[in-house]
Every structure is written in structure tokens, then in C-alpha cells.
Amino acid sequence: MRGRRSPARASGVDSRVHELRLRTVNDGDLALGRDFPRPPEDFASNSRTCGMSGAIGHEDTVLLVLRGPSASGKTTVAEALRASYGRGLALVQQDLLRRQVLRERDLPGASNIGLIDQTARFALDAGYHVVVEGILRSDHYGTMLRRLVDDHRGRTVVVYLDVSFEETRVRHAGRPQAREFTDEDMRGWYRPDDRLNLPGEHVVHASAPAADTLRLLLRCLAASGRHHPRE
Structure with a gap:
């Protein structure tokens, strides 16, 4: 069953987040703006998409939508992003x-669709940057x-982690939760090339x-200039 996160799974995710964070941010690089590759133009500058009716958030809040198949690495990246950035970034999983x-x-x-939406909107209105993370299959979400x-x-940045089913199987086999669900479960969840097809959607290959x-997303957050609303 997928319904309960075991201590082993939690520690495994925390370990991967810690390792990724250490590989990415050192000696104040984020604050100083060093050693971070700049996102391509269509990744950030064109990322305010659709009608931009401006109903939620602020001009300097950043919304990151991070999607991909099970075992594509999205949770590790999202949690490392929050650990690296610190306060002021809400993680909506x-x-x-x-x-x-x-x-x-x-x-x-399903009800969770509205709950994800309302949680993200509340955090943006409160002045937080927001990462919405999950499989978030396009036909449902x-x-x-x-x-x-x-x-x-x-600014809104939409990222899709494009990982083949075979690669997700390999990655899943090495995760602490490998016994929680089967290859058959993963095949049922897998949808190839499940993009939202929004202008500027950034596809990250396996x-x-x-x-x-992680560096690209950190640069997008740093460029906003917004600090935590309570600090």
C-alpha cells in the first residue's frame, strides 16, 4: 500500500535531499549568485503563461509546478529546493x-484537486513562493x-520530468519504499509524455x-528578490 510513509522511507528521502543539497549549494553560492547556470529564456522570462488575470499572489512571488512520473526524482528535487532556500517557500505535495x-x-x-489548488492559492496570497509537486496527471489535474x-x-515556472517507464523501474528498485508498491502499480500510474502543454513548459530529460x-529553480527564486513575509 502507498498510504503510509514508513520511517525507512522518510530517512531515505531525507538522505537523498541532503546529498543533493550539498552537491548544489556551497559557501553561500545562492546569496552571492555564483556558479548557477542561467535558465534558458523560455524557462523563466516567458513563464507567465495563459491569460495572467492576476487574481492571486504578488508580482514578486514565484509559482513552481514540478511534475513527473513516480520515481522521476521530483520529490527529492522539491524537498532539496525547500531545504536549500529556507523559509518563505511553501511545498504543496x-x-x-x-x-x-x-x-x-x-x-x-476528486477532492484533493481542490485542496491542492486552495493550499497553493492561500500560500501565494500570504506572500510565499510555492512549489506544487506530484505526478499530477494532466487529465485529472x-x-x-x-x-x-x-x-x-x-512568475510561474512549469517543469515536467520526462523519464521513461523502464528508467522509473530502475530508480524505484533502489528506493526505501521499493516494497510498498509493485511494477504493476507503477505501470498503471505511468503516462508517457504527460505534459500540460503550456507556453514555456520546461522538459527535463532523464x-x-x-x-x-535544482540550480535552475534556485535561480528563479533568487531572482524574485522576495523575502519571507514574516522576516
Whole structure:
């Protein structure tokens, strides 16, 4: 079952986050702006997409939508991003809200879709940068995500981790939660090339190091100039 996160799984994720963070941020590089590759133009400068009705958030908040198959590395990147950035970044995770808070199946029109949406909107309005992370299959979550992107006043970056099913099987075999679900489970969840097809959507292929993705996202956050609203 996927419904409970075991201590072994938690420690395994924490270990990968720590290792990724150490490989990515050293000696104040983020604060000084050193050694971080600049995102391509279509990754950040064109990332305010759709209608930009400006209903939520602030001009200097950043919304990051990080999607990909199970075992694609998105959770590790998202948690390393928050650990590296510090306060002021809200992490809105599909698995946490759907599986743990609501204990709900992933179905069209399910309640967790609205909960993810409202949680992200609340945090953006409160002045936090937000990472919305999960498989977030487009046929179930696409309408909600496109509306969220459309309504955000600030910069929005949409990232899809494009990893083949065979590669996800290999990665899953090395995870602490490998026994929690089977190859058959993963095949049922897998949807190839499940992009949102938004302008500027950035596709990260399996060969790209996770540390590079983390650097790109950190640069987008650093460029906003916003600090935690309570500091």
C-alpha cells in the first residue's frame, strides 16, 4: 500500500535531499549568485503563461509546478529546493494532501484537486513562493493547474520530468519504499509524455542531473528578490 510513509522511507528521502543539497549549494553560492547556470529564456522570462488575470499572489512571488512520473526524482528535487532556500517557500505535495490528509484515490474530480489548488492559492496570497509537486496527471489535474498558472500575478515556472517507464523501474528498485508498491502499480500510474502543454513548459530529460534542475529553480527564486513575509 502507498498510504503510509514508513520511517525507512522518510530517512531515505531525507538522505537523498541532503546529498543533493550539498552537491548544489556551497559557501553561500545562492546569496552571492555564483556558479548557477542561467535558465534558458523560455524557462523563466516567458513563464507567465495563459491569460495572467492576476487574481492571486504578488508580482514578486514565484509559482513552481514540478511534475513527473513516480520515481522521476521530483520529490527529492522539491524537498532539496525547500531545504536549500529556507523559509518563505511553501511545498504543496500531491501525495501528502491526497494520500495522507484525505486518504483518497486518484480519480477525476476528486477532492484533493481542490485542496491542492486552495493550499497553493492561500500560500501565494500570504506572500510565499510555492512549489506544487506530484505526478499530477494532466487529465485529472490539468484544468486546475492551468487555472492556477493563469491566475498567478508573479512568475510561474512549469517543469515536467520526462523519464521513461523502464528508467522509473530502475530508480524505484533502489528506493526505501521499493516494497510498498509493485511494477504493476507503477505501470498503471505511468503516462508517457504527460505534459500540460503550456507556453514555456520546461522538459527535463532523464539524463539531466538533479543538481542542475535544482540550480535552475534556485535561480528563479533568487531572482524574485522576495523575502519571507514574516522576516
